Amino acid sequence: DVKVTQSSRYLVKRTGEKVFLECVQDMDHENMFWYRQDPGLGLRLIYFSYDVKMKEKGDIPEGYSVSREKKERFSLILESASTNQTSMYLCASSLSTVQETQYFGPGTRLLVL
Amino acid sequence: GENVEQHPSTLSVQEGDSAVIKCTYSDSASNYFPWYKQELGKRPQLIIDIRSNVGEKKDQRIAVTLNKTAKHFSLHITETQPEDSAVYFCAAPKNGGSYIPTFGRGTSLIVHP
Numbered sequence: 001d002v003k004v005t006q007s008s009r010y011l012v013k014r015t016g017e018k019v020f021l022e023c024v025q026d027m028d029h030e031n032m033f034w035y036r037q038d039p040g041l042g043l044r045l046i047y048f049s050y051d052v053k054m055k056e057k058g059d060i061p062e063g064y065s066v067s068r069e070k071k072e073r074f075s076l077i078l079e080s081a082s083t084n085q086t087s088m089y090l091c092a093s094s095l096s097t098v099q100e101t102q103y104f105g106p107g108t109r110l111l112v113l
Numbered sequence: 114g115e116n117v118e119q120h121p122s123t124l125s126v127q128e129g130d131s132a133v134i135k136c137t138y139s140d141s142a143s144n145y146f147p148w149y150k151q152e153l154g155k156r157p158q159l160i161i162d163i164r165s166n167v168g169e170k171k172d173q174r175i176a177v178t179l180n181k182t183a184k185h186f187s188l189h190i191t192e193t194q195p196e197d198s199a200v201y202f203c204a205a206p207k208n209g210g211s212y213i214p215t216f217g218r219g220t221s222l223i224v225h226p
Contacts, residue, residue: 004156031212040122042202042218043157090156100145100212104156 003027004105006091012111019078021108023091029103030096032074034058034066037088037107049074050097081112115140115205119217127225132193134220136203137185146186147214148177149202157202161188193224 007022023032034046035058045058047066055066063085067075074093078085091105116139126132136146147162163170163177163186170177174193179186190197200221204214 033213040218042119043216045207045213045215048213094212097212100206100214101147101159101162102149102157102214104149104158106156 004091004093004103006089006105006108008108009106010109010111012113013078013081014113015082017078017081017112019081019110019112021076021078021089021091021110023074023076023093023105024072025074025093025103026072027093027095027103028071029093030071031094032068033092033094033102034064034074034076035090035092036060037090043090046076081110083112086110086112115143115207115215117203117205117215117217119203119220121220122218123221123223125223125225126193128193128195130193130224132188132190132197132222132224134188134201134203134222135185136187136205136217137183138205139184140205140208141181141184142208143205145206146177146179147204148188149204149216150199151202151219152199160201190222193222195224195226198222198224 004025033048035043049055049068065077089108092102118137144165149157150160151157176189200219202219203217207213207215
C-alpha cells in the first residue's frame with residue numbers, strides 16, 4: 001500500500017515567517033507534487049518534481065519554492081508567509097510518467113496570521 | 114494546456130437515488146480521466162478511471178462514461194448511500210498525454226438518509 005505522509009496536519013505561522021512543509025512517500029515513486037486546496041477552486045498545482053533535484057513550476061508557483069534532495073522527500077517552502085497563503089496543502093506522488101494515478105498525503109492546514 | 118470544467122458544484126440527493134457528475138475537457142489528445150473522492154477531513158483517493166480507448170467502465174455502484182467526440186466524461190453513482198457523501202474531483206492530463214493532471218473544481222455530493 002502506498003503511503004504518503006506530511007510532516008504536520010496543522011500549522012499556525014506569522015506573516016513573514018519562513019515555512020517548511022515536508023512530504024515523504026515510501027513507494028519509490030518518481031513524481032511528486034504539491035497542491036493547494038481552497039473551497040470552490042479545487043486542487044491547484046504549485047510545483048512538481050519528476051526526479052531528484054528536478055522541479056517544474058505548476059499553475060500557481062508565486063511565493064513558493066521546492067526542494068527534492070532525495071527521491072522519497074519533497075519539500076514546499078514559503079519564503080515569507082503571507083495571509084493569502086492560508087490554505088490546505090496536499091502532497092501527492094505518482095509512480096512514473098506512464099502511471100498517472102496520484103496518491104495523496106493527508107494534507108497540512110496552514111493558517112498564516 | 115488543459116481546461117477542465119466540472120458540474121454541478123453541489124449535488125444533493127436522497128439515499129437510493131442516482132447521482133451524475135459531468136466534466137468537460139478541452140484537449141482532444143487527452144487520454145486518461147480519473148475520478149477522486151475526498152471524504153470530509155481525509156485525503157483524495159482514486160475511485161475509478163477510464164482511458165480514451167474505452168467508452169465506459171463500471172465498478173459495482175460507480176461507473177464512468179467517456180464521450181471523446183464531445184470531450185466530456187461523467188461519473189455515475191447508483192443506489193447512493195450516505196457514505197457516498199464527499200467531494201468528487203475529475204481530472205484530465207495537463208497537456209495531451211501528460212502524467213500531470215488538471216483537476217476540476219470539485220462537486221460536493223450530499224446523500225440524505
